[in-house]
Amino acid sequence: MTRKISAIIACYKDEQAIPFMAERLGQTFGKIGCDYEILFVNDGSPDDTQAVLEKLCATDRRIKAITHSRNFGSQSAFTSGMRRATGDACVLLDGDLQDPPEVIEEFHKKWLEGFDVVYGVRVKREMPLLWELAYKGFYRLFQRLAYIRVPVDAGDFSLIDRKVCDILKELPERDRFLRGLRAWTGFRQIGVPYVRPERMFGRSTNNLLSNFRWAKKAIFSFSYVPLETISLMALSVALLSVLAILFQIVDRVLNPDLPRGVSTIIVVSLFLGSIQLFSLAFIAEYIGKIFEEVKARPHYVVAKLLNFDKEDSQL
Secondary structure: OOOEEEEEEEEOOOOOOHHHHHHHHHHHHHHHOOEEEEEEEEOOOOOOHHHHHHHHHHHOOOEEEEEEOOOOOHHHHHHHHHHHOOOOEEEEEEOOOOOOHHHHHHHHHHHHOOOOEEEEEEEEEOOOHHHHHHHHHHHHHHHHHOOOOOOOOEEEEEEEEHHHHHHHHHOOOOOOOHHHHHHHOOOOEEEEEEEEOOOOOOOOOOOHHHHHHHHHHHHHHHOOHHHHHHHHHHHHHHHHHHHHHHHHHHHHHHOOOOOOOOHHHHHHHHHHHHHHHHHHHHHHHHHHHHHHHHHOOOOOOEEEEEOOOOOHHHO
């Protein structure tokens, strides 16, 4: 029996790339020889993405589109697609063609070998060297900090078996980091190396600030190290305080007439103040995540569906 694959593409400002994505996906699935569907998730894109998707959906019933009422982020877009996908496996791709559809053929082979999750490993990025080193450095830092084993240089681009998708889409977390959740599920997982090309059209929406926020999301979602760091800093300050007291006692005994200034007090106050502020910042990040979760708002709001059956439209 031929198994079906659902390709889920998160789209934001990708109107030029979408037709190429659909064509290359169709060619790849044709080469594999499997049944398939292509789900484009228009995550509140401000360009003509919707018009492009409507034209594509009118020409091929296997191409479907989900339109969100605003931009909820790629993690919500992938979740939205997984909840409406009907395939035996889902493939997650970014809409800018930096995730080459042709790599799915290798994903499919590993899936047939029995692996439940096959993720792409970015052995090289076609970008400035400094940015590439920064990305590689973050993934290795994150792996050391996380309380689960998260593969390095692996993004959202992956093939995920239906049983794993069913777990991911039902997880209640609002502030989602899918590549971490994907690793958290366990099962048999393997990586496939590939070169991540430059964006084919337009400019990337990522910048230094957005990447910093993305790094925070990863670390505070899958690591307790920042909280543990507070305890270590408190212990270090306590030890330094004991040493400073001993030093002051010895100094006064040996040099009773030595004049005393305020510089030591200022330095100590700034040092302790900075540690307190860092501690409050770490705690605030976790409280912010708790605040977001307890509101229990939906992950996204769907504004329009194209080429879905009536029963699928009720999801």
